[in-house]
Amino acid sequence: MRVVIVGAGQVGSSIAADLAGTHEVIVVDCDADRVEELNYSLDVLGVTGDGTSVSTLEEAGIEDVDMVIASTDDDETNIVVCSTVKAVSDAFTIARVKNTEYLRTWERSKRAFGVDFMVCTNLLAAESIVRMIGLPAARDVDPFAGGQVQMAEFEVDADSPVANQTVAEADRFDSLTFVAILRNGCVEIVRGETVIEPDDRVVVIGSPESVQEFARSVAPNESPGTAEEVVIVGGSEIGYHVARLLEERDFTPRLIERDGERARELAERLPKTVVMESDATDIEFLEREHIGDADAVVSALDSDEKNLLVSLLAARMGVERTIAIIDAAEYVDLFETVGVDVGVSPRGVVAEEISRFTLDGDAENVALIESDKAEVLEIEIDAESVLAGRPIQESARDLPPGVVIGAITREREFITPRGDTVIKVGDHVVVFADIDVVDDVTAQL
Amino acid sequence: MSVQLRVDVRASLSLVGSVLKYLAVPLCLPLVVALYYGETVVPFVATIALTVAVGVGLERLHRDPDLRAREGFLMVALTWLTVALIGAVPYLIEAHGLPPLIAATHPGSTLANPENALFEAMSGFTTTGATVLGDISFESHTRSVMLWRQLTQWLGGMGIVVLAVAILPELSVGGAQLMDAEAPGPGIEKLTPRIAETARALWGAYLGLTLLEILLLYSLSVAGIDDGMTLYNAVAHGLTTMPTGGFSPEARSIEAFSAAAQWIIIPFMIAAGTNFALFWHVLSGDSTRLFRDAEFKFYLGVLGTFTALLAGVLFTGGFAATAPAGGTYDAVYLDGVSAAIAGQAEPAIRHALFQAAAIVTTTGYASMDFNAWGPAGKGILLFGIFVGGSAGSTGGAVKIVRWYVILKAVRRELFTTAHPEAVRPVRLGGNPIDERALRGIYAFTSLYLALFVLAAVLFFLDAHRVGLSVTVLEVVSVSATAIGNVGPAFGQFGPMGGYLSLSEPSKLLFVFLMWIGRLEILPVLVLLMPEYWQR
Numbered sequence: 001m002r003v004v005i006v007g008a009g010q011v012g013s014s015i016a017a018d019l020a021g022t023h024e025v026i027v028v029d030c031d032a033d034r035v036e037e038l039n040y041s042l043d044v045l046g047v048t049g050d051g052t053s054v055s056t057l058e059e060a061g062i063e064d065v066d067m068v069i070a071s072t073d074d075d076e077t078n079i080v081v082c083s084t085v086k087a088v089s090d091a092f093t094i095a096r097v098k099n100t101e102y103l104r105t106w107e108r109s110k111r112a113f114g115v116d117f118m119v120c121t122n123l124l125a126a127e128s129i130v131r132m133i134g135l136p137a138a139r140d141v142d143p144f145a146g147g148q149v150q151m152a153e154f155e156v157d158a159d160s161p162v163a164n165q166t167v168a169e170a171d172r173f174d175s176l177t178f179v180a181i182l183r184n185g186c187v188e189i190v191r192g193e194t195v196i197e198p199d200d201r202v203v204v205i206g207s208p209e210s211v212q213e214f215a216r217s218v219a220p221n222e223s224p225g226t227a228e229e230v231v232i233v234g235g236s237e238i239g240y241h242v243a244r245l246l247e248e249r250d251f252t253p254r255l256i257e258r259d260g261e262r263a264r265e266l267a268e269r270l271p272k273t274v275v276m277e278s279d280a281t282d283i284e285f286l287e288r289e290h291i292g293d294a295d296a297v298v299s300a301l302d303s304d305e306k307n308l309l310v311s312l313l314a315a316r317m318g319v320e321r322t323i324a325i326i327d328a329a330e331y332v333d334l335f336e337t338v339g340v341d342v343g344v345s346p347r348g349v350v351a352e353e354i355s356r357f358t359l360d361g362d363a364e365n366v367a368l369i370e371s372d373k374a375e376v377l378e379i380e381i382d383a384e385s386v387l388a389g390r391p392i393q394e395s396a397r398d399l400p401p402g403v404v405i406g407a408i409t410r411e412r413e414f415i416t417p418r419g420d421t422v423i424k425v426g427d428h429v430v431v432f433a434d435i436d437v438v439d440d441v442t443a444q445l
Numbered sequence: 446m447s448v449q450l451r452v453d454v455r456a457s458l459s460l461v462g463s464v465l466k467y468l469a470v471p472l473c474l475p476l477v478v479a480l481y482y483g484e485t486v487v488p489f490v491a492t493i494a495l496t497v498a499v500g501v502g503l504e505r506l507h508r509d510p511d512l513r514a515r516e517g518f519l520m521v522a523l524t525w526l527t528v529a530l531i532g533a534v535p536y537l538i539e540a541h542g543l544p545p546l547i548a549a550t551h552p553g554s555t556l557a558n559p560e561n562a563l564f565e566a567m568s569g570f571t572t573t574g575a576t577v578l579g580d581i582s583f584e585s586h587t588r589s590v591m592l593w594r595q596l597t598q599w600l601g602g603m604g605i606v607v608l609a610v611a612i613l614p615e616l617s618v619g620g621a622q623l624m625d626a627e628a629p630g631p632g633i634e635k636l637t638p639r640i641a642e643t644a645r646a647l648w649g650a651y652l653g654l655t656l657l658e659i660l661l662l663y664s665l666s667v668a669g670i671d672d673g674m675t676l677y678n679a680v681a682h683g684l685t686t687m688p689t690g691g692f693s694p695e696a697r698s699i700e701a702f703s704a705a706a707q708w709i710i711i712p713f714m715i716a717a718g719t720n721f722a723l724f725w726h727v728l729s730g731d732s733t734r735l736f737r738d739a740e741f742k743f744y745l746g747v748l749g750t751f752t753a754l755l756a757g758v759l760f761t762g763g764f765a766a767t768a769p770a771g772g773t774y775d776a777v778y779l780d781g782v783s784a785a786i787a788g789q790a791e792p793a794i795r796h797a798l799f800q801a802a803a804i805v806t807t808t809g810y811a812s813m814d815f816n817a818w819g820p821a822g823k824g825i826l827l828f829g830i831f832v833g834g835s836a837g838s839t840g841g842a843v844k845i846v847r848w849y850v851i852l853k854a855v856r857r858e859l860f861t862t863a864h865p866e867a868v869r870p871v872r873l874g875g876n877p878i879d880e881r882a883l884r885g886i887y888a889f890t891s892l893y894l895a896l897f898v899l900a901a902v903l904f905f906l907d908a909h910r911v912g913l914s915v916t917v918l919e920v921v922s923v924s925a926t927a928i929g930n931v932g933p934a935f936g937q938f939g940p941m942g943g944y945l946s947l948s949e950p951s952k953l954l955f956v957f958l959m960w961i962g963r964l965e966i967l968p969v970l971v972l973l974m975p976e977y978w979q980r
Contacts, residue, residue: 256866257868260868263868264868264870266868267868267869267870267877268870268877271872271875274864274867274869275867275868275869276864276866276867276868277866277867277868278866285866289864289866
């Protein structure tokens with residue numbers, strides 16, 4: 001597939017890097033130096049020019065392109081790129097936006113703006129944060145099959161009840177499948193006798209309720225629920241969406257914003273949130289408002305350094321979990337090492353979301369584990385699939401090692417996969433696959 | 446050196462003239478009634494001639510009046526003043542005739558005094574319902590003049606200027622400004638892109654509800670349930686319920702009619718105190734809007750609370766211990782009402798609901814002489830005088846929405862005392878209220894209360910000067926009821942009494958209070974500021 005990526009910033013470059021191995025990638029950017037750099041660092045073709053002009057797009061060979069990803073930092077530019085592409089070719093267009101209003105418009109009419117798929121950075125980042133607030137101890141949570149299935153990644157502490165248990169002992173939940181353990185940066189497919197060691201991360205797939213129950217058994221002291229107190233520091237758009245989504249889930253979060261006017265605006269838009277106008281690094285204020293008693297602090301300020309500072313301050317005051325927005329994706333690991341419990345990179349989240357449209361086969365939904373060591377895929381089963389019409393224990397022999405079937409949904413009902421479960425055409429299957437076998441698996445299913 | 450005025454007085458007067466000219470049209474209704482009853486038509490023919498002449502004369506002052514904010518305030522304030530002046534003319538002609546050509550028909554009328562006639566006219570147009578008529582009967586006044594008295598309230602209810610905006614094309618541009626200055630409540634709601642259409646929608650709903658009430662009331666006499674509710678009385682009370690007016694051609698107000706008539710009037714009083722924009726939404730098919738509206742819910746809650754308290758008081762026999770000597774009721778009346786109401790559920794609830802609605806919406810009708818109530822009932826009712834109808838209704842006083850917002854603002858203050866950094870907008874039905882609008886509401890309410898206190902003090906001093914014996918309750922209730930456009934107060938100024946005993950300066954004070962109360966103070970007070978007239 002030929003893919004044009006307009007905008008070679010963090011998102012564009014990271015998507016380009018993901019796709020370069022399997023697709024022909026052309027990157028368009030108006031910054032000649034950046035294009036030059038990409039030409040050397042990645043196996044892609046760089047074109048210098050304005051992505052909104054037809055001549056630049058023609059130079060990138062727009063007539064033969066299958067997909068265009070508009071990923072500049074400017075919403076309007078991305079939309080105009082997609083509209084321009086639609087005017088001159090039939091390529092599938094993906095636009096990245098920050099403003100949720102554009103997303104709302106696009107959701108009303110999927111033909112709006114000439115955009116075939118729209119991803120909203122701020123909303124995606126906020127959604128992923130809110131999922132993690134709902135599941136303490138979770139490092140990452142992704143929904144599948146319209147929310148009926150969740151994939152979650154948990155870190156197991158030494159004092160966790162499941163530490164040093166075998167998977168067979170820990171798996172007391174009907175609708176939950178243990179798929180893998182991440183140990184020392186390696187992905188291991190689990191068997192019943194695998195022992196969960198402290199500091200392992202376990203990947204489970206199951207119904208949201210069972211994932212929630214498992215979360216309780218991993219970390220019984222961090223009970224999830226709406227009684228949980230969440231403090232959001234920074235009234236950025238991501239901070240706003242986190243508060244809004246929490247309100248929808250019956251939380252009453254507190255939001256701290258330094259700018260008076262912005263605080264007022266947020267207070268008007270968020271009726272159930274207590275908005276406070278203050279500097280979040282004012283220790284006296286934090287103590288007076290008992291921020292240390294909060295169950296989770298989300299720092300969504302405009303700079304990574306400030307988010308790190310706030311997170312460390314909060315952790316020191318006794319906050320159970322700190323979640324920080326980290327703009328520079330490469331800092332995520334570093335920040336998590338220093339003491340931030342979870343780092344969320346909005347651009348990373350978006351790149352992951354966009355990547356799913358570039359995969360071959362019938363994959364509808366994709367989550368990347370440990371930045372591309374494995375993938376979790378949602379696939380609708382058609383008649384040609386090796387799984388169709390057979391019990392799992394039979395078809396599993398035809399699948400490569402490193403693949404686990406995590407969950408099945410049939411007509412929006414959750415089905416726990418067991419050896420004798422027969423998969424039918426039309427079922428949605430959520431599978432975990434090691435990165436080495438992903439391409440084989442998607443071809444077979 | 447002359448100070449240059451920055452207000453185009455001529456433009457304002459010219460527009461006042463346009464409105465006055467059209468006052469001739471409603472004057473035709475009592476004219477027709479006079480012809481029907483074979484009464485003299487002179488008061489109306491002469492007033493029609495006068496209003497057209499003055500109207501056309503003023504209109505000529507400016508050929509193409511340009512309406513800006515300042516001219517708008519002046520125009521609205523002057524319109525209400527001149528309309529009251531013209532409205533007093535039929536009363537004067539009835540009492541004096543047109544000497545030396547035509548003799549008076551009712552020379553003994555209390556309205557022979559010009560300040561009495563002006564009081565009655567201002568009380569009519571501002572929908573107050575306070576009267577100086579003294580003897581309210583067809584012996585003292587013709588039926589046509591009594592109907593004119595009712596009609597002034599109907600014209601004033603939805604607003605003369607709103608009506609003018611609906612009809613006169615020259616007011617289309619500055620119309621929103623004018624309606625804002627006149628309409629009750631903080632700010633108007635534009636229902637349609639064109640302001641004239643909004644004004645027409647409001648007047649349409651108003652006219653429709655009035656006609657419905659007249660029909661229902663008249664059906665009582667047709668069905669033989671209430672013989673007193675003749676067509677004349679049905680029209681007369683229809684004309685003063687929807688504007689929350691309160692005038693009645695019956696001396697005993699609504700007490701003169703059956704319980705059925707009282708029950709019919711209650712929902713119309715409640716409707717009159719509702720934001721008319723809500724009716725428009727309901728008629729446009731959005732019927733859930735009514736019960737989603739925060740102000741409407743609060744309004745019903747306030748009415749319910751007042752009714753429950755009063756019903757409890759009346760049911761348990763909370764009446765005055767003895768009838769005062771020379772009061773508006775006697776011992777026989779007192780025994781009669783306490784026997785009929787105490788311990789009886791229906792009459793207790795009916796009178797409680799009727800009086801709560803009549804006072805809270807500022808209508809000012811009376812289903813009985815509430816002077817005969819004990820201190821508890823009167824005390825509750827006194828609070829009701831300050832509440833007022835909803836914004837965008839025909840009711841007066843402070844308005845429900847302002848109290849609601851103030852209560853929420855107080856709660857916000859308490860919260861921010863505990864959490865000084867919290868930023869919490871005051872919300873009205875989910876919509877945040879601008880801090881500027883909030884300040885406007887504080888300012889209006891404190892100004893309203895300050896003027897009420899000032900008026901009470903002035904009235905008390907004046908009563909002392911002329912040797913009029915008044916109680917504190919009378920002083921307080923009269924001042925509150927005048928600025929709130931309610932009508933009846935307590936004691937000698939109660940629903941079955943009147944304001945005839947007031948001295949001339951006091952009457953003029955209350956004319957002023959009714960005037961600024963109807964226009965919600967600021968449009969009139971701003972005219973008194975030197976800054977208004979300068980650059």
